[in-house]
Amino acid sequence: MKRSFWKRMALLLTGALLLTACEASLSADRADFPERQITYMIPFEAGGQSDVEARRQHPLLEKELGQPVVITYKPGGGGSVGWTELVRQQADGYYLAGINVPHIILQPLANPDTGYQTEQIQPVVLFQRTPIGLAVPKESEIKSIEDLVQKAKKNPGKLTVAGSGTYSGHHLAFRQLEKFAGIRMKYVPFTGATTQVQAFLGGNTDVILANSSDLVKYKEQLQILAIGSDQRTELFPDAPTFKEAGYEMSPVIDRGVGVPAGTPAPVVRRLEEVFLRIARNDKIKEQMIKDGFEPLEMGAAETEKYIQRKTVELTPVIEEMK
Structure with missing residues (x-):
């Protein structure tokens, strides 16, 4: 009886050790991310705002990640064609895409057959507002x-x-x-x-x-x-805000990067770390402001909460838009 007990214990211990070893190996693999080329897909045309920022980030991304980063384009449907492509990719961090808020909220709410759902996109960062x-x-x-x-x-x-x-x-x-x-x-x-x-x-x-x-x-x-800014901007000092003109609206577009839902947390953290470091670069921020952008530095968790709040806010609005 005792022998049987200790035999079972030995088997359980061996299994636990093997599982720990596998997890450690998997964790080590993810810690080495990336080990090959990354695709950075822009779901709009070349030359637009998302492309401008991706090109600005590009040399710093390659330097920080130590791997080639290839920028590709998949325009159409106000971004929906590209985001549909994104959520079909393997969730390993090697395929990421520019994301826009409120687009990724409004489109699935307006049309369940859009090709993707908001929750299928894991936000990494929001780095810019216009x-x-x-x-x-x-x-x-x-x-x-x-x-x-x-x-x-x-x-x-x-x-x-x-x-x-x-x-x-x-x-x-x-x-x-x-x-x-x-x-x-x-x-x-x-x-x-x-x-x-x-x-x-x-x-x-x-x-x-x-x-x-x-x-x-x-x-x-x-x-x-x-x-659509909250207050008058130095770029257009003579232009009133919508609210100043009497209309309760402050329309903006937030831009960032996302990966397919299910991407391992260590991979998301690695990408978040790199994109935030670029977003905090003083030279990058100066260039953004000069070009008419407002710099943002929102990480994955903060961006997820922001998207959840905007979803609650925009759900009744979309019913009026249909």
């Missing part, structure tokens, strides 16, 4: 947001507004403005900021809801009517 601004061509007869509202009321459904994507930050800002101002206009979605701005500057729409970085780039050609 307030959304409302603008018209410099030569437009519209000189203020009040002028725009009055014209829209006299011509319901006639004014066209360029935005990037459907059920995106721009689309949300458009619907909020319609609701708060009591007006009706026509939203024209484009596949990304690059084509959106080009079409607007080419005279294809009357108005644009654009990212602050694009407003900075083309400010000599634009009259900025309102900006």
